Amino acid sequence: MPSLTARQIADAIGAVVVGNPDQVVTGFAPADSARPGDLTFAENEAYFARAMASHASAVLVACDFDAQAKTLLKVANARVAFARVLPLFFPEPSLAPGIHPTAVVAATAVVDASAHVGPHCVVGERSRVGPGVVLMAHVFVGDDCVVGEGTRLHPHVTLYARTHVGRRVRIHAGAVVGSDGFGYVLDGGEHRKVPQVGQVLVHDDVEIGANTTIDRAALGATVIGRGTKIDNLVQVAHNVVIGEHSILVAQVGVAGSTRLGNYVTVAGQAGIAGHLRIGDRVTLAAQSGVMHHIPEGQKWMGSPAQPDRVTKRQLLAVERLPELLRRVQDLEREVASLRAGSAPAALPPNPPVEG
Numbered sequence: 179m180p181s182l183t184a185r186q187i188a189d190a191i192g193a194v195v196v197g198n199p200d201q202v203v204t205g206f207a208p209a210d211s212a213r214p215g216d217l218t219f220a221e222n223e224a225y226f227a228r229a230m231a232s233h234a235s236a237v238l239v240a241c242d243f244d245a246q247a248k249t250l251l252k253v254a255n256a257r258v259a260f261a262r263v264l265p266l267f268f269p270e271p272s273l274a275p276g277i278h279p280t281a282v283v284a285a286t287a288v289v290d291a292s293a294h295v296g297p298h299c300v301v302g303e304r305s306r307v308g309p310g311v312v313l314m315a316h317v318f319v320g321d322d323c324v325v326g327e328g329t330r331l332h333p334h335v336t337l338y339a340r341t342h343v344g345r346r347v348r349i350h351a352g353a354v355v356g357s358d359g360f361g362y363v364l365d366g367g368e369h370r371k372v373p374q375v376g377q378v379l380v381h382d383d384v385e386i387g388a389n390t391t392i393d394r395a396a397l398g399a400t401v402i403g404r405g406t407k408i409d410n411l412v413q414v415a416h417n418v419v420i421g422e423h424s425i426l427v428a429q430v431g432v433a434g435s436t437r438l439g440n441y442v443t444v445a446g447q448a449g450i451a452g453h454l455r456i457g458d459r460v461t462l463a464a465q466s467g468v469m470h471h472i473p474e475g476q477k478w479m480g481s482p483a484q485p486d487r488v489t490k491r492q493l494l495a496v497e498r499l500p501e502l503l504r505r506v507q508d509l510e511r512e513v514a515s516l517r518a519g520s521a522p523a524a525l526p527p528n529p530p531v532e533g
Contacts, residue, residue, distance in 0.1 A: 182266060184236055184249050187217070191262045193238070197249030203236055206267045217263070221256035238263060270330075273312050284321075302339065320356070326382070338394060344382035350410070352389040355380065359393040359400075359416025359434060372396060374416060381405075387412065387428070403440070421458070439474060448483075 185199040204215040212234035219238035220226035236249040253259040273294040281299040293311040302321035320339035329347040338356030361372035376395025387410035403422040421440035433452035445464040457474030467481030480489035
């Protein structure tokens with residue numbers, strides 16, 4: 179881990195040093211485990227109090243915090259600065275350029291001299307592997323694929339034929355990009371497969387999580403827009419188009435031919451039916467079941483999903499149901515007594531109501 183001064187870190191992330199600019203920082207750690215020489219961070223008052231009580235020598239803080247006891251690196255947004263600082267102390271391992279002797283590279287493939295092709299990788303016919311690309315062990319790149327500059331494919335990633343991956347993309351272990359879309363028609367009582375002859379286009383700066391699957395299009399392309407981040411165990415079906423800078427959290431499923439706009443957030447285990455249009459900056463809560471088009475800027479939740487205010491009112495009403503049922507039972511007994519021509523007697527205990 180490198181040693182840096184507070185001034186060097188500040189220059190790298192655009193921070194202002196309050197205290198000793200020559201303070202040497204040798205590591206980065208949370209407050210509760212920080213040692214002398216470490217930098218820690220505080221994005222709120224509780225974190226700041228813990229940081230000031232810690233053994234850390236310097237603290238990365240938002241601009242509205244101040245103290246005399248430690249060197250502070252003041253920034254507009256502590257969490258953003260945290261993300262920028264970590265690579266200074268934990269740089270990504272660099273792998274030497276070259277093709278491992280166990281790799282199989284087709285004669286018609288083009289692999290840039292600066293790329294790293296690891297053990298037991300396969301690069302298919304006419305595929306192109308760009309500058310600085312890293313293919314870790316057991317990566318499979320099918321025929322006619324393109325892997326853009328600076329992209330890193332972790333072990334056991336599979337790119338089916340004709341998959342195009344942009345620059346600076348990260349695809350984590352076990353992900354499969356370009357597998358057949360799930361397309362069948364009923365023919366004479368049997369499910370006949372519709373050949374999936376399209377491709378997948380992954381634009382620049384995308385990240386795809388471990389064991390995620392992205393199906394190629396029946397015709398045309400399944401598209402993942404620039405800067406979009408996809409978590410582990412996500413399923414993106416054929417002909418889906420996802421816009422730029424969207425977020426899909428773990429176990430999300432998007433059915434075929436649906437289009438998501440830019441800056442869409444889909445929380446964990448949400449499912450989106452096929453042929454829908456989800457507008458820009460839409461947020462879908464966890465486990466939402468989306469069955470309708472959603473205009474831009476809205477927040478939906480529930481299954482079936484509805485605008486969040488509607489679903490919240492329904493959930494509150496459901497919470498009140500046991501009490502409402504008890505009140506109805508009391509009223510029914512009073513009405514029965516009045517119809518019998520007598521004043522209501524002492525009522526027997528209410529029967530238990532589930533919920």
